[in-house]
Amino acid sequence: MPKNILYRPTLIDELITNERLDSYSPIFQHSNDVELVGAYLWNIQVCSALYPLLTAAEVTLRNSINTALTNDLGRFWWRRNTLHYKSFTPGGTEPFAVRAIVSNFSKAADQVRRDKRSRYNIRNARPTHHEIIAKTEFSTWEFILDTEFMAPNLIWPTNLGLVFKGEWPTSSASRMLSSTKDLVKTIREFRNRVSHHEPVWKKFGVRSELEAINHLHEKINKIMQLIKLISPEKEQLVIKNGILSKAQRVCSLNELRHCQHALESKKVKSVTKLCKLASQVSIDNKTEKITLYKHGKTKLLIHPI
Structure with missing residues (x-):
């Protein structure tokens, strides 16, 4: 039984650390170390339940953008002489978003080469379009939504309706691009916390269990908002396969009590x-x-x- 485990000194003091549990102690109700560690283990379960939802959002966004831009500009559309931007001047300095995209695709191609060399002993591999796309960082798809690419004869707004096929919250393409970029940024930053199993319930102003849980449900709603904006069909896939309901169930007071072994x-x-x-x-x-x-x-x- 979990209550028979010796939590101190080794388990808490050295392997979990008091510094990590100090953030849980004032927020989550507990009467002993079992329940305190239970809140910590609940966070791990929350991360596990949220990860498929976040993956669905990232992959859906990535593939929708890539499909539209490949059809518009051809394969390897991210190359400097193909992906044009608004503030271009000969010999001028590239804006941050453009430099970040170039850097991200370069790193993705290098990662494909390293993987092929280490896994299959293939030297001088030539990464394919789809291999590079699959290795890109999430931030790539935030940067591509930058206003630098919003102007006549650029990728936005020409392809915006092809990428985001759901119901738009606004009729303005520029406002749609801006709000969606902010949404992607929020989800990407949250995804990074989940990936590192940080206390994902934390937010400035969270002072109780219910506030922590409400914060998690706000994030779930934003993830689903992005998926639905890109593809209502993908939204239904996530719902009907139980990915959403599992995330909602785990992010609950009831599941927290279960992890604390306090469920009646x-x-x-x-x-x-x-x-x-x-x-x-x-x-x-x-x-x-x-x-x-x-x-x-x-x-x-x-x-x-």
């Missing part, structure tokens, strides 16, 4: 009660801890798939 166990002594409980679990999208009395006592967790 419900006694189940009949198949009828078990069926009713299972149905309610599905409706409420929550985890329930049960003790099943049939040929002795069996402890189980039930939750929707």
Whole structure:
């Protein structure tokens, strides 16, 4: 049982560290080290549940932009002599967004070469268009939404409706580009926290468990907003395969209590009660801890798939 684990000194003081748990202690209710560490483990589960949602957003954005720009400008559309920008002057300094895109694609191509050399012993590999696209950093797709590329005969607004096929929040292409770039930036920064298993519930002004959980649901809503903006069909794929509902279920007070081993166990002594409980679990999208009395006592967790 988790309550029989010796949490101090090694587990908390050295392997998790008090510095990390100090950020959890004032926010999450706990009466002992089991429940404090449980809040820390809950954050790990939250990261795990959010990652598929974030991946769906990143890959959908990346592929939608790449498809539109490839059809417009051809393969390797990011090359300097192909991807034009508004403030270009011969011999002038490139703006930050342009330099960042060039750098990101160069790093992506180098990474393809390194991978082929280390995995397959292929020397002097020539990365393909799609291999490079797959290795790009998320920031690439934020920079490409810069206003430097918004002008007649540039990629925006020509391709904006081809990339973002959902319902726009505005009829103005320039406002659409600006707001979407801000949305992508917010999601990218959150994705970086999730990827490093940082306390993803943290935000300035969060002072309680409920505020932490509300913050997570705000992020989930923004991720879904981006996916729906790009493709309502991809939104439905995420929903109908349970990716969204799992993220929503894990980002809950109930799941936090489960990780803290503070979830009350419900006694189940009949198949009828078990069926009713299972149905309610599905409706409420929550985890329930049960003790099943049939040929002795069996402890189980039930939750929707």
